[in-house]
Amino acid sequence: xxxxxxxxxxxxxxxxxxxxxxxxxxxxxxxxxxxxxxxxxxxxxxxxxxxxxxxxxxxxxxxxxxxxxxxxxxxxxxxxxxxxxxxxxxxxxxxxxxxxxxxxxxxxxxxxxxxxxxxxxxxxxxxxxxxxxxxxxxxxxxxxxxxxxxxxxxxxxxxxxxxxxxxxxxxxxxxxxxxxxxxxxxxxxxxxxxxxxxxxxxxxxxxxxxxxxxxxxxxxxxxxxxxxxxxxxxxxxxxxxxxxxxxxxxxxxxxxxxxxxxxxxxxxxxxxxxxxxxxxxxxxxxxxxxxxxxxxxxxxxxxxxxxxxxxxxxxxxxxxxxxxxxxx
Amino acid sequence: xxxxxxxxxxxxxxxxxxxxxxxxxxxxxxxxxxxxxxxxxxxxxxxxxxxxxxxxxxxxxxxxxxxxxxxxxxxxxxxxxxxxxxxxxxxxxxxxxxxxxxxxxxxxxxxxxxxxxxxxxxxxxxxxxxxxxxxxxxxxxxxxxxxxxxxxxxxxxxxxxxxxxxxxxxxxxxxxxxxxxxxxxxxxxxxxxxxxxxxxxxxxxxxxxxxxxxxxxxxxxxxxxxxxxxxxxxxxxxxxxxxxxxxxxxxxxxxxxxxxxxxxxxxxxxxxxxxxxxxxxxxxxxxxxxxxxxxxxxxxxxxxxxxxxxxxxxxxxxxxxxxxxxxxxxxxxxxxxxxxxxxxxxxxxxxxxxxxxxxxxxxxxxxxxxxxxxxxxxxxxxxxxxxxxxxxxxxxxxxxxxxxxxxxxxxxxxxxxxxxxxxxxxxxxxxxxxxxxxxxxxxxxxxxxxxxxxxxxxxxxxxxxxxxxxxxxxxxxxxxxxxxxxxxxxxxxxxxxxxxxxxxxxxxxxxxxxxxxxxxxxxxxxxxxxxx
Numbered sequence: 021x022x023x024x025x026x027x028x029x030x031x032x033x034x035x036x037x038x039x040x041x042x043x044x045x046x047x048x049x050x051x052x053x054x055x056x057x058x059x060x061x062x063x064x065x066x067x068x069x070x071x072x073x074x075x076x077x078x079x080x081x082x083x084x085x086x087x088x089x090x091x092x093x094x095x096x097x098x099x100x101x102x103x104x105x106x107x108x109x110x111x112x113x114x115x116x117x118x119x120x121x122x123x124x125x126x127x128x129x130x131x132x133x134x135x136x137x138x139x140x141x142x143x144x145x146x147x148x149x150x151x152x153x154x155x156x157x158x159x160x161x162x163x164x165x166x167x168x169x170x171x172x173x174x175x176x177x178x179x180x181x182x183x184x185x186x187x188x189x190x191x192x193x194x195x196x197x198x199x200x201x202x203x204x205x206x207x208x209x210x211x212x213x214x215x216x217x218x219x220x221x222x223x224x225x226x227x228x229x230x231x232x233x234x235x236x237x238x239x240x241x242x243x244x245x246x247x248x249x250x251x252x253x254x255x256x257x258x259x260x261x262x263x264x265x266x267x268x269x270x271x272x273x274x275x276x277x278x279x280x281x282x283x284x285x286x287x288x289x290x291x292x293x294x295x296x297x298x299x300x301x302x303x304x305x306x307x308x309x310x311x312x313x314x315x316x317x318x319x320x321x322x323x324x325x326x327x328x329x330x331x332x333x334x335x336x337x338x339x340x341x342x343x344x345x346x347x348x
Numbered sequence: 349x350x351x352x353x354x355x356x357x358x359x360x361x362x363x364x365x366x367x368x369x370x371x372x373x374x375x376x377x378x379x380x381x382x383x384x385x386x387x388x389x390x391x392x393x394x395x396x397x398x399x400x401x402x403x404x405x406x407x408x409x410x411x412x413x414x415x416x417x418x419x420x421x422x423x424x425x426x427x428x429x430x431x432x433x434x435x436x437x438x439x440x441x442x443x444x445x446x447x448x449x450x451x452x453x454x455x456x457x458x459x460x461x462x463x464x465x466x467x468x469x470x471x472x473x474x475x476x477x478x479x480x481x482x483x484x485x486x487x488x489x490x491x492x493x494x495x496x497x498x499x500x501x502x503x504x505x506x507x508x509x510x511x512x513x514x515x516x517x518x519x520x521x522x523x524x525x526x527x528x529x530x531x532x533x534x535x536x537x538x539x540x541x542x543x544x545x546x547x548x549x550x551x552x553x554x555x556x557x558x559x560x561x562x563x564x565x566x567x568x569x570x571x572x573x574x575x576x577x578x579x580x581x582x583x584x585x586x587x588x589x590x591x592x593x594x595x596x597x598x599x600x601x602x603x604x605x606x607x608x609x610x611x612x613x614x615x616x617x618x619x620x621x622x623x624x625x626x627x628x629x630x631x632x633x634x635x636x637x638x639x640x641x642x643x644x645x646x647x648x649x650x651x652x653x654x655x656x657x658x659x660x661x662x663x664x665x666x667x668x669x670x671x672x673x674x675x676x677x678x679x680x681x682x683x684x685x686x687x688x689x690x691x692x693x694x695x696x697x698x699x700x701x702x703x704x705x706x707x708x709x710x711x712x713x714x715x716x717x718x719x720x721x722x723x724x725x726x727x728x729x730x731x732x733x734x735x736x737x738x739x740x741x742x743x744x745x746x747x748x749x750x751x752x753x754x755x756x757x758x759x760x761x762x763x764x765x766x767x768x769x770x771x772x773x774x775x776x777x778x779x780x781x782x783x784x785x786x787x788x789x790x791x792x793x794x795x796x797x798x799x800x801x802x803x804x805x806x807x808x809x810x811x812x813x814x815x816x817x818x819x820x821x822x823x824x825x826x827x828x829x830x831x832x833x834x835x836x837x838x839x840x841x842x843x844x845x846x847x848x849x850x851x852x853x854x855x856x857x858x859x860x861x862x863x864x865x866x867x868x869x870x871x872x873x874x875x876x877x878x879x880x
Contacts, residue, residue: 050754050756050757051753051754051755051756051757051760052756052757052759052760053756054760055755055756055759055760056756057391058392058466059391059392059393059466059467059469060392060774060775060787060795061392061469061470061783061787061794062392062466062469062794063469063794064763064794066469067763098527101384102384102385102531102547102548103384103385103387103390103520103527103528103531104527104531104532104547105527108527112546113549168583168584168587171583171584171587172587175587175588175591175593176587176590176591179591179592182593183584183587183588183591183593184577184579184584184585184587184588184593185550185577185579186549286580286581287581287583287584288584289577289578289579289580289581289584289585289588291546291548291549291550295548295580296548298580299381299548299580302725302754302756303756304756
């Protein structure tokens, strides 16, 4: 177990370094940040001096080594654009992104699972067919279009929901939350539907196909023969057995939700880390971009590690396989 | 029982009446990008200056027509060729209640001249700023500087005592590892004060009731509170305006203006900006880098430049690309800038036949090929303008390959002189032609990538910098413009026309420097009852 953990941690570190390296090399092609930092009447000498001072003229390997050394100490430096500490900029915007992703995931689960169960139990009914068709739209329409459509209908047309921002937020220590005010909750509705729609359709389809499969298995037939109520069969036995892959997927998708909130955040002017990243790309704000990618990389590596460990704990075959190799 | 009903009714009446009594005029607005910092000297960038000059004040304001008017200074005059005297306004207080004096002016200008200040280039003619008495300041310049008052309208005056207390005597330095207090906090004398600022998320400003100017020509507004939230996405920003969640959008997308105009609750204001869009050609080097002509440089021949100038149909660009939002130009400087004349600015009429003939005379009957560098995220429809130009030049046989990129990649090309043919826009914060010659025409100008070198124009530029006599100086500027235009150094396209969109209940003049002045803003009282 310990050896397994160490091996996984070692692999995770390598992945993190690779992510950092790739992003770092890429950022050398997004352009010169100096223009975003100074006014148009700044002389060439001053620009060159600033470039020198920031170490932008050093070779990439040296700059990369400096970045990794600082990052390991949690130092991401100051933003080239606003001169604020990058770490704080990200931390201040993280609650917005996490709340949005969380609500989107809950929405996807709470709506997706019942929809999947229903269409799995009644695959031939017309409601299931409509659900299938709708889910196809959810998978194929791009996020920004769904967002704009929702804004057009509910904000511009009906005027019932806000078109942008987080509404009112409250500060709880270092965390800003939109959960405690009516305006904050209302502001969450459209963005979380937009962000969660793809996951919703994914979950619905997985649950549906799993249900279809489980319903054909022997133990369901025996349960039915034993005269159990259909609700007990459907939810007590069938659904429980479909949930293992669903939970795995949802866990992994949470990372995706956080990482791909970028588009939703841009459409809804949601003040989260995704929007911060987009703004930074426009002004070639390398410290923020590097820190953001490092954060997302860290998130995925952590989630993957946790999932692996869970498997190790849950699935007895993995453990026996290890014992077998050790014995051999 | 009856008493209980009465009490309840009274309570409700009071509750309903209370908010009405303290009804605030709140102006909610948005634009693409927030101010970068609350430190007024750390960045010299449009939205940042705009924000900082709402909280702070300069010595001189520009009025609705961009003419100078008193702000913290009441009068200003040159007492000898190298000294400007400013008499300051008395009885002005900072937002913390402390008194404003000459000390604060001296401190602020010295601060704005420090190496880490982004404003120091506009102040580099100043040798010293001296306090004469509590309300008199002398600006001593290195050489005679006739336009000093024009150069200081973006320089905010901050409280010296506050800066010293919070250890922000120097503007934020990028080398610094620590953020300074001034990045998020400010202490000025301006018409509005900061209530809350979350950069990039939300900024709330409140009316400074003690501001000196509310009843003067410099003020007149009735806004109690300004709430600003940046919205990057064009469609979302428009949706927020259409749904009434915000009252004012600084940068509505060009394609949505018609829709806003049709909306009964909204209006659009338009004005020609102090920014001109033009093309530059490297006419200095022996051979172009990106052309099929080897051994010589077609751009070096004036006839080629004239031919290209004739090939461009500026009216079509205005109609098709800009949807009416441009003023076709014959000059790379806009109206309201000292030295501008209507006559010089007459745009060249497109004439393909004449252009072809000139090109043939120059020895390129078959035309030639070249590469146009173009930004795609800096000016209104910049990439589409370049695409239109490519087509127009194609008609006379100049085959242009278009390379459009982000401004972070485009501008370094111009500064490193790594471009043969490029699109650029130029704004003139001093509202004086010298700024244009200094950067775009003189042979050492830091944004002159044309390789154009004229000893005469260099001399004219140097002379106009130091000539105090207004009439003589204007003669120098006129001579310089004549030469610049005759030599076809640049191909002017148009002056950018900006549009602001706002709710009809908001009354705020549009200003050609694209900086909203909320001190002017009035919000009409909401109608007693809604009938829709």
